[in-house]
Amino acid sequence: xxxxxxxxxxxxxxxxxxxxxxxxxxxxxxxxxxxxxxxxxxxxxxxxxxxxxxxxxxxxxxxxxxxxxxxxxxxxxxxxxxxxxxxxxxxxxxxxxxxxxxxxxxxxxxxxxxxxxxxxxxxxxxxxxxxxxxxxxxxxxxxxxxxxxxxxxxxxxxxxxxxxxxxxxxxxxxxxxxxxxxxxxxxxxxxxxxxxxxxxxxxxxxxxxxxxxxxxxxxxxxxxxxxxxxxxxxxxxxxxxxxxxxxxxxxxxxxxxxxxxxxxxxxxxxxxxxxxxxxxxxxxxxxxxxxxxxxxxxxxxxxxxxxxxxxxxxxxxxxxxxxxxxxxxxxxxxxxxxxxxxxxxxxxxxxxxxxxxxxxxxxxxxxxxxxxxxxxxx
Amino acid sequence: xxxxxxxxxxxxxxxxxxxxxxxxxxxxxxxxxxxxxxxxxxxxxxxxxxxxxxxxxxxxxxxxxxxxxxxxxxxxxxxxxxxxxxxxxxxxxxxxxxxxxxxxxxxxxxxxxxxxxxxxxxxxxxxxxxxxxxxxxxxxxxxxxxxxxxxxxxxxxxxxxxxxxxxxxxxxxxxxxxxxxxxxxxxxxxxxxxxxxxxxxxxxxxxxxxxxxxxxxxxxxxxxxxxxxxxxxxxxxxxxxxxxxxxxxxxxxxxxxxxxxxxxxxxxxxxxxxxxxxxxxxxxxxxxxxxxxxxxxxxxxxxxxxxxxxxxxxxxxxxxxxxxxxxxxxxxxxxxxxxxxxxxxxxxxxxxxxx
Ligand SMILES: Cc1cc2nc3c(=O)[nH]c(=O)nc-3n(C[C@H](O)[C@H](O)[C@H](O)COP(=O)(O)OP(=O)(O)OC[C@H]3O[C@@H](n4cnc5c(N)ncnc54)[C@H](O)[C@@H]3O)c2cc1C
Ligand code: FES
Numbered sequence: 110x111x112x113x114x115x116x117x118x119x120x121x122x123x124x125x126x127x128x129x130x131x132x133x134x135x136x137x138x139x140x141x142x143x144x145x146x147x148x149x150x151x152x153x154x155x156x157x158x159x160x161x162x163x164x165x166x167x168x169x170x171x172x173x174x175x176x177x178x179x180x181x182x183x184x185x186x187x188x189x190x191x192x193x194x195x196x197x198x199x200x201x202x203x204x205x206x207x208x209x210x211x212x213x214x215x216x217x218x219x220x221x222x223x224x225x226x227x228x229x230x231x232x233x234x235x236x237x238x239x240x241x242x243x244x245x246x247x248x249x250x251x252x253x254x255x256x257x258x259x260x261x262x263x264x265x266x267x268x269x270x271x272x273x274x275x276x277x278x279x280x281x282x283x284x285x286x287x288x289x290x291x292x293x294x295x296x297x298x299x300x301x302x303x304x305x306x307x308x309x310x311x312x313x314x315x316x317x318x319x320x321x322x323x324x325x326x327x328x329x330x331x332x333x334x335x336x337x338x339x340x341x342x343x344x345x346x347x348x349x350x351x352x353x354x355x356x357x358x359x360x361x362x363x364x365x366x367x368x369x370x371x372x373x374x375x376x377x378x379x380x381x382x383x384x385x386x387x388x389x390x391x392x393x394x395x396x397x398x399x400x401x402x403x404x405x406x407x408x409x410x411x412x413x414x415x416x417x418x419x420x421x422x423x424x425x426x427x428x429x430x431x432x433x434x435x436x437x438x439x440x441x442x443x444x445x446x447x448x449x450x451x452x453x454x455x456x457x458x459x460x461x462x463x464x465x466x467x468x469x470x471x472x473x474x475x476x477x478x479x480x481x482x483x484x485x486x487x
Numbered sequence: 488x489x490x491x492x493x494x495x496x497x498x499x500x501x502x503x504x505x506x507x508x509x510x511x512x513x514x515x516x517x518x519x520x521x522x523x524x525x526x527x528x529x530x531x532x533x534x535x536x537x538x539x540x541x542x543x544x545x546x547x548x549x550x551x552x553x554x555x556x557x558x559x560x561x562x563x564x565x566x567x568x569x570x571x572x573x574x575x576x577x578x579x580x581x582x583x584x585x586x587x588x589x590x591x592x593x594x595x596x597x598x599x600x601x602x603x604x605x606x607x608x609x610x611x612x613x614x615x616x617x618x619x620x621x622x623x624x625x626x627x628x629x630x631x632x633x634x635x636x637x638x639x640x641x642x643x644x645x646x647x648x649x650x651x652x653x654x655x656x657x658x659x660x661x662x663x664x665x666x667x668x669x670x671x672x673x674x675x676x677x678x679x680x681x682x683x684x685x686x687x688x689x690x691x692x693x694x695x696x697x698x699x700x701x702x703x704x705x706x707x708x709x710x711x712x713x714x715x716x717x718x719x720x721x722x723x724x725x726x727x728x729x730x731x732x733x734x735x736x737x738x739x740x741x742x743x744x745x746x747x748x749x750x751x752x753x754x755x756x757x758x759x760x761x762x763x764x765x766x767x768x769x770x771x772x773x774x775x776x777x778x779x780x781x782x783x784x785x786x787x788x789x790x791x792x793x794x795x796x797x798x799x800x801x802x803x804x805x806x807x808x809x810x811x812x813x814x815x816x817x818x819x820x821x822x823x824x825x826x827x828x829x830x831x832x833x834x835x836x837x838x839x840x841x842x
Contacts, residue, residue, distance in 0.1 A: 157564040161562060216787060221562070221566055224522075225510075229767065335502060340502070
């Protein structure tokens with residue numbers, strides 16, 4: 110793996126000694142794994158009509174919001190209509206990408222065998238083609254969560270989000286890069302999969318990358334024509350309000366998705382790992398690592414839905430194919446198990462999680478930045 | 488009309504991307520959603536275990552010929568299930584409603600749901616009609632129908648359509664049912680027979696102790712059977728007996744059969760194995776007697792299929808690795824690249840499928 114090259118080698122020794130930072134014997138880890146597995150089984154066995162109704166209703170609400178928002182934007186020359194329309198369209202896009210699209214593409218609803226709500230057919234409303242994202246996200250990120258050098262979501266190849274990533278002067282610009290990433294998040298996600306850094310080192314052929322770019326290009330064309338050409342044109346004299354409304358709705362979705370996703374793996378207290386940590390990893394240790402490598406956002410029902418239930422990031426990482434409407438239920442049980450084994454359960458309100466993410470972005474833009482927690486355990 | 492609409496539909500697709508315009512139309516009317524579907528317009532209870540559903544299909548319906556079947560998909564406990572049902576109504580054209588009649592099978596998922604939970608107004612998923620259990624085109628030869636239980640349904644469709652279209656035909660209909668209460672469409676068939684001079688022979692096997700099908704019985708009840716084009720539909724035993732009879736007489740091509748269920752042999756229980764679905768990167772446990780189609784469905788996949796009983800080739804999947812057991816014959820076979828009917832083949836050891 111190229112992974113090894115990107116890792117600050119002085120840290121490897123420490124990590125070897127440490128492995129996973131928990132105070133459990135191997136037998137206890139196995140028992141922990143079995144209890145997590147039991148939570149999964151119980152919930153998955155009980156899936157049924159109510160769950161199916163939930164996702165169908167969510168899709169209906171999302172589509173109605175979208176139609177309503179676009180409709181209002183046609184009257185967008187009036188400021189209240191523009192505001193309401195933009196907000197509705199933004200909310201619709203957030204729901205579509207997060208509570209619906211992301212989760213459908215994970216296969217959470219495959220058990221229903223409805224071809225309209227299936228991981229093999231879903232195409233979501235942003236510029237990243239689903240099939241491409243499915244590979245990089247479901248496989249690379251979910252299997253190797255927070256393993257520096259293997260999980261490309263650690264900093265998305267442009268930010269330094271772990272002490273284990275070597276520092277480079279370019280990271281000085283990190284606060285700006287970060288703001289750009291947030292603003293153009295959907296584009297970042299789409300291009301992320303092309304793995305330019307591997308093309309540069311020659312590990313990935315230019316031809317393969319070009320093929321991917323063409324694939325992305327097709328999707329981009331459709332998305333851009335829809336939001337920035339056709340709908341504005343349809344509005345005739347109100348071209349401009351519709352165009353700005355659509356741009357703003359996409360921007361709202363970008364910022365929100367970015368914020369929720371960064372709160373999932375980068376707040377204080379979330380562990381990251383080295384490839385050595387995951388060698389010969391079994392299921393129980395994988396569960397443990399998912400738990401340690403993710404963080405939740407506490408809040409009300411609306412927050413959970415609008416975040417695609419990624420506010421239950423820990424549960425999502427333990428059970429990526431469990432329907433998202435069940436994470437709240439799983440979370441109560443996972444929390445109890447964590448308590449029993451003396452494991453941290455990292456759940457805080459949005460402003461606290463996101464605050465610590467931003468601090469980390471700043472801190473790690475400088476060399477040798479170390480969080481207090483790390484210093485304490487090191 | 489259609490061609491004038493085409494630019495509009497094209498724009499609709501661009502506006503609705505990445506989903507289809509139908510996904511929004513569905514908000515107004517579920518019948519307008521993507522794909523062929525139909526609304527249940529009427530329910531008629533035919534017996535304590537059979538119900539007829541009159542279905543209004545959406546604009547995508549291409550019509551069925553009497554005797555054909557449709558695949559019908561419903562959600563039981565949130566999970567989509569597909570089963571075949573024969574059209575039992577006289578008409579099933581592009582603009583018609585059509586009827587299917589469903590016999591509740593003990594423990595059967597779909598047939599019991601349709602009998603006890605289906606309601607007027609519900610929308611069911613459909614596939615275009617299929618099957619060659621149909622009347623010949625043009626002038627009709629002398630006909631013989633041999634049916635039992637719910638096997639009456641496709642034949643009922645043919646009888647009703649002959650009557651509705653005023654097609655003259657010389658018909659003998661031999662029908663087996665346990666008793667009067669389960670003798671489906673008895674009243675209507677009696678009326679049709681009187682009106683068209685058809686000969687209807689009802690055998691009540693339980694209440695009256697009538698005999699099941701045999702060659703001797705057929706000779707006695709319908710001496711000129713050999714001159715007739717015959718249609719048989721019913722349980723496996725009737726299918727086996729009629730096939731053997733016409734075979735022995737060297738008249739096999741004069742008999743058409745419709746099977747409602749696969750004739751799965753009591754195959755010597757063999758070991759199953761791990762089933763890998765290559766394209767979808769999933770793995771499931773495949774018992775040695777469980778069709779791979781079911782294994783795949785339970786793993787959340789939606790393989791294409793038709794009859795689910797090994798006759799339509801609608802479920803062919805490429806085998807990448809391992810071997811499978813044909814549950815209709817017990818034969819274990821397969822090498823990489825073989826196309827197998829997953830509805831009647833089970834894992835014989837570990838297998839990998841291109842699914
Ligand atoms: C071409 C075709 C046309 C058909 N037309 C009709 C029709 O017009 N009316 C109708 O009622 N059915 C018809 N069937 C049968 C129907 O498709 C289903 O197989 C049947 O309703 C049972 O489905 P289920 O989900 O209730 O049972 P499942 O849950 O699939 O099975 C439950 C149990 O019943 C057994 N079983 C399955 N099918 C049958 C059967 N036909 N008879 C007895 N036991 C069975 C199974 O082996 C299993 O043990 C037709 C089938 C085919 C292939
Ligand atoms: S589904 Fe018809 S042959 Fe398998």
